Amino acid sequence: MINIDGELKKYGKSHKVPISLDDTLDFLIKTINNSNSKQILEIGTAIGYSAITIAENTDCANIDSLEIDSERYNLAKENVAKHNLTEKITLYNLDALEYIKNTDKIYDFIYLDGPKGQYINYLPYLIKILKIGGIIFADNLYFHGMVTGKIPVSKGCRAMIKGLHKYIDEINSNPSLDTKIYDIGDGIGVSKRIK
Template identity: 30%
Template sequence: MKRNEMMDRPVINNDVREYLRTAQKPLPGKLGEIQREANEKRVPVIPHETVVFLDWLFPHLQPKRVLEVGTAIGFSASLMAQRMPEEGHLTTIERNPVMIEKAKKTFTELGLEDKIALKEGQAQDVLQELDGPFDFIFMDSAKAKYYDFFPYCMKLLKTNGVLAVDDILQGGTILQPDEEIPRRRRKIHRKLNEFLDVVLTHPSLQSSILPLGDGLLLITKKEDADFSFMEPKIEE
C-alpha cells in the first residue's frame, strides 16, 4: 500500500495533535479493534480526532441517508452507520478491488451488510447514477478529484444538508506557492486550491474548516445552485 506522507505532517502543533489523539475516549468494541489495527499497520483511516468529532456530530444531525465517496477499508463508513438512526442507510463508493474486499470483510465482521451498500466503480460514474437526496455526504477520496466530484455531490445533497470533505489542508502546505510543492503533488495542490476558492466564497454555501487531522471542511448547502461549470469537460 502506497504511504501518504501527509499522514505525518500535522496542521497544528505536534503536542496538540497527540493530545487530541490520546486524551479523547477510544472507540469501544470491534470497531475500536479495527481502528487500532489499522493505525498499527499504517493503514490510512480517519484520525482519532476526526472519529471523535463524527461520533459527536451524528447524534445531533440524525442523518437517515448518508453517502461516502471513498470507502477504503470501510472504517469510516462503519463508524457513521453505527451512529445513524436505526432506520438509516449508508451508501459508499470505492474503485480499488483490494479495498473493496477489505471493506466487505469489515462490514461483515460488524454485522452492517444490511445497513451499508457498497457501490463498486469510478466515483464520477457512480455519483451520476445515484438518486438523492442525501442528508450527509462524506468525501475522502482522491484529493485532485474533489473539484470534479463536488457538482455531483451538490445535486445529491438535500437543502441544509452537510458535505464533509477530509484532508483539505495537505499537511499545512495548502497555502504554499506552486513552485515550493513537489512536482508530483502540484496537480493536487492546484485542484484543492481551486476547489477551496469556490466553496469558501459561494453565496449558496456556508463553509467551515476545522483543523482536525489534515483539515476537515464542512459545507452546508443553503440553497440549490448551478455548479455545472466544475464538471469535468468531455474530450472529443
C-alpha cells in the same frame, strides 16, 4: 468517547491503508449526530473503518460507500459483515464520479474522503444529490500542511494541491453553500447546502 474498532485501525496503520484520524472521526460523528442526518454517502471506503464507525455511533439509517480499489472493497465487505452491518452499509466498487453523476438518490450528509484532487470536479454533482440543509464534510483540506504552505508542495502532489485550493475557493464562494473550515485533523470543510 466514540466506539472504534481498534483492530481495523491497527490493520489500516500496519498495511498503510489511509484511514481517518481519531479527532476527524470524533468531529464527523458529532456533526452527523447534531444534524440528525439519516441518509449518508461516503466517497472513499478503504477497508470500511469510517463507515463502520459512523454506523456504530450514529442513528443514521443507511450509508452508501464508494471505493475504486477492488482489494480494499473486498476487505471492507468482510469487515462490514463481521460487524453485522450489511443492512446498514451498502458498498459499491466503482469510480465515485460514475456513481455521483448517475444516482437519483438524495443524501442528508456526504463524507468526502476520496481522491483529493477530484473534490473540485465532484462538487457540482455532490450539491445536486444533497438535500437543502444537508452537509458535505470534506477531509484533508490542508493535506499535511501542503495547502496551508506549512510544508513545501512535493512535485508529485502539485496537481492535487491545486485542486484542493480550487475546492476551498469554491466552497467559500458558492452561493448554494455556507461553509466553515475547521483546524481539526488534516483540515475539514463543513459545507451546508442553503439553496
